[in-house]
Amino acid sequence: MFKKDRISAIRPELEALVGAENVRTDEGEILMYSYDAGMARARPEVVINFTATGQVAPVVKILFRAGIPFLPRLAGTNLSGGTIPLKGGAILNLSRLKKIRQIDTAAGLALVEPGVVNLELQKALEPFGYFYAPDPASQKVSTIGGNIGENAGGPLCLKYGVTADNVEKLEVVTPEGEVRTLSYRDQGPDLMSVMIGSEGTLGIVTHAWLKILPLPAHIKTASAAFPSLDSAMRAVTRIISAGILPRALEAMDKVSMDAALSGKANPFPAGTEAVLIIELDGADAVRVKTELETVHKICSDNGCEAFKVAGDEGERALLWQARKGAYPAMARLAPDVLVEDGVVPRPRLPEALRETREIISKYKLTAGLLFHAGDGNLHPNVIFDRRDIEEVKRVKKAGYEMLKSCIRLGGTISGEHGIGVEKRVAMNWLYGKGELAFFHSMKRAFDPAGLANPDKILPVASDRSPSKPDLAGAFVFPGKSGLSPEARGVIDEIRLRAASGTRTAVTGLGTRLKPARIMEGAKPLDLAQLAGRAEIDRENLTARAEAGLSLEEFRRQLGEAGFSLDLPELKGSVGGLIASKVCPGIRGLLLGLEVATASGELLELGGKTVKNVAGYDAVRLFCGSLGAYGVIISATFALSAGKDRERAPFAEPAGWDDFEPGDIHRRLKKEFDPQNLLNPWVYRNI
Ligand SMILES: Cc1cc2nc3c(=O)[nH]c(=O)nc-3n(C[C@H](O)[C@H](O)[C@H](O)COP(=O)(O)OP(=O)(O)OC[C@H]3O[C@@H](n4cnc5c(N)ncnc54)[C@H](O)[C@@H]3O)c2cc1C
Known part of the structure; x- marks a missing residue:
């Protein structure tokens, strides 16, 4: 059966706003926007390219009047199918909206358009002696709009907070095409924070005022090699409970390390099963040095076999290359990678890792474990081949079991990658009916017509899944x-x-x-x-x-x-x-x-x-x-x-x-x- 053509009737109006060349229905363009970095696929009916932020509200008004669903899209690197148009409709491609409009160091703010690539902003801030804290591993390509859409995190978020903690104000186009400016400081309920991480389901960000920080005067980066993941995780908990807040506290297991170091000399002792990357910063050199000594002692007390402080910027960059390059390195080993994103309370990390490894072995899979250890955020990178249907089934089951394990340990199903379409079913395991109904009512209040990125985040009827995890022994609210x-x-x-x-x-x-x-x-x-x-x-x-x-x-x-x-x-x-x-x-x-x-x-x-x-x-x-x-x-x-x-x-x-x-x-x-x-x-x- 042919799908009804919903676009022709509004095409002249859209073309008048953005130009005929920016209203695309040709097959090449439709195919290009039918997928993103996740596993889901669906075809949009039209792709609209924007060249000015002021075009967004009037275009959304037209789509709203015509009852056509839409979703904002930037680099498409989200890992949960967030930019897949499940009900067809329009992809709003904001990637050309990439002006950095103002850098105001006195106010500690940068005003940017949504398409600004995270790393480009960092580069623009550097000459002013400033930085923007959220630093996802995808920062070379992912954008501020997408980071806001997913509430992205990164290594530095342990000390400086995730995206939501680093946004002062947003200009937003509502799903009905109205423009609003929202700040968490506004009187009344905090709508700005609700927008962050809402995956384009509540509105579209067209400008963001971001908090920027002076670059720290002193940074020390160290690697610590451990004979087991357990001992590395114990060190993580001790470091934080000693009152030390590193700017980053990242961990990699042997599989990830071997992939990242493939073809290079391995600097770690034989028998290393886990490596921590610990980075400390501050204005006071003596304090940073003292903290580093304490961290060294904690690591040694917990079985660390080699603790090495980066001697210069080059050595530091090598360590970070290994950490940030571990995902692409895993991706080179097989046609596909599933990156899980569960979180547990930090002290439960050793159990979470043990269970994750058991699950990986039960389903006969290969995975590298990478994690933002200081935040309790685990990223098992499971490699597979999507052409092997049996293997895909095992990967899916393993992924679900990992999420259930995080829930059972008092954690959650996503720390930074979002729910999109791929984890909708797991929302049924994490929340009760009351909480889900509450979320649905939030969605209705922001988007009464249900047109903004429909069927994302919240479970739909087909996501029925009675198999909740066994919560015995878990932390839950009383x-x-x-x-x-x-x-x-x-x-x-x-x-x-x-x-x-x-x-x-x-x-x-x-x-x-x-x-x-x-x-x-x-x-x-x-x-x-x-x-x-x-x-x-x-x-x-x-x-x-x-x-x-x-x-x-x-x-x-x-x-x-x-x-x-x-x-x-x-x-x-x-x-x-x-x-x-x-x-x-x-x-x-x-x-x-x-x-x-x-x-x-x-x-x-x-x-x-x-x-x-x-x-x-x-x-x-x-x-x-x-x-x-x-x-x-x-x-x-x-x-x-x-x-x-x-x-x-x-x-x-x-x-x-x-x-x-x-x-x-x-x-x-x-x-x-x-x-x-x-x-x-x-x-x-x-
Ligand atoms: C190799 C790799 C490493 C990664 N590492 C990290 C990491 O360390 N930390 C992390 O958090 N994530 C990471 N990610 C996931 C991903 O990069 C982030 O989710 C990122 O924030 C997405 O940005 P994007 O520009 O690609 O947005 P997109 O994928 O295009 O969009 C993301 C979501 O935001 C919505 N959206 C887009 N624009 C707007 C807007 N203007 N207003 C409102 N909503 C909007 C979209 O509809 C979608 O739901 C990684 C991904 C990859 C592939």
Whole structure:
């Protein structure tokens, strides 16, 4: 059966906007955009090439009116099928939009178009003495737009954060063709953070204001050779828990090393099974040197057989070439490579690696293990030949088992490569029905017509898979049964109120929410009762605090245990500080939330890993949500080892709650709380 031609009718309008030569339906072009770096394949109906950012919104408006699906595409290096047009429609090729518009070192910002290649930006920043932290191994070709679409990471993200931590502001074209500027500092829920990692399913980024940093004055790079992966992983955990935060802490197993060093002299002792690349930086040479000595000692104590510090820039570059060249080296060994991307809490890395190796051997496959060890992010590179159907089946099964192993160990299914189409089914294993429904409602609020990169990230009907991993012994949020009696009481109360349509004023310690602001008729729900002792995971450097715990008391408990929280001096409860977003930087420390919806359903969002791009960033959406999207029950934070630093007093922004909801905020509210039961004065007329 022939597919209906949906493009001819709008072609004249499109051509008038971008030029006839940029509206392509010829077979060569269609074939070229039918695949990306992942395994999936599907044909678009048209490829539209853009030559100016201002063309994007009017083109999207035309497609929206015509009901034609579309997706933004850049270098196509994503590894999850994110740029495959599953429902046909238009590929929006933004790769010619590659101007670096401004480098403002005084403000610490660079304004760029989405098609700027990551490495080109680094090169442009270097003469100013600056760099942009996210450095994916694909940085020679992957672009800022694609990095934002996937929330890309790289070796430097251990110290400097992933893409989401390094974006100040975005200009976005909504799926209806409207232009919006979003920043995490905006009043109200953090829409900018939700856009990052949304794989083109919520809108299209047309400009990005990126945070840039001065190049560190001193960098030391070392390699450490270990007789086993286990001993290398033990060293990783010890380094981090000693309070040292390397700018990179990468690991390779013997298979990856042999591939990367093929044809070159092997600098490591015989019997080396794992190599760590450790890079430290800072402004103070003495401190960097002292940290390097400590790292050396930790490695030696854990069985390291050769610790070598790069003597000059050339030796350093060689080490990084080996690490960044390991994937292409594996790719040269076979026609195809599957790169997995699971994450586990760092202390669970030895188990995760053991299980990964067992899976690889069970399915008789060859894989090199590469990982961002400091982040607990594993990249098994499984080589195969897609023409061998039996082998493809084994690769797929092995991949799924690796993801299930990460989930069982308290981790997640993607740290940086995204879900796309290839891991949709695994979303069913990671999340419950409530969380998936929540993500679907986020998608509807941003893209009511469902045209932006459809059928990506969230499972569709055909992704049914009953075989959830066995979670015995895994870290999961306490879940309903593990909650404190007070938390259970709060959730039961919310459910009762929902049944009777009672409006609720969510109240913490009363630090900011003044009674005069509470709308008449809303019954207070006291969260100060949620103040149980914080649960500190010493090895993982994380802590879970109930929402009513004051920051002061949380800090006191952390201090007693030898940890600190990198936040300024602030008054109020943990939940209140997240919901009010008086300090927008709180988002950078938040790893997970337990939230009760307006109907009293408990959602477990995020978790305990420092990287997680599985699904939309609902955790950050709650920053600034002013208690109107759901009730925060507890939060999990990333900690720093060691004592609290001296903190300067923090000047809270005036009018933190003078929030005027925009259309997307309102649609989200309608999805989450259609009866406007929670803090109803925030959205008076939904
Ligand atoms: C050899 C190799 C090494 C890699 N190493 C890493 C690594 O170390 N770290 C890492 O994180 N990833 C890595 N990747 C994966 C990949 O490079 C990243 O996901 C990268 O960010 C994709 O960028 P891109 O320009 O290729 O984007 P594309 O693949 O074209 O697009 C990626 C996604 O973003 C969406 N998108 C594109 N443009 C926009 C826009 N303007 N607005 C909104 N959404 C948009 C797309 O629809 C798609 O869903 C690697 C891939 C390869 C092949």
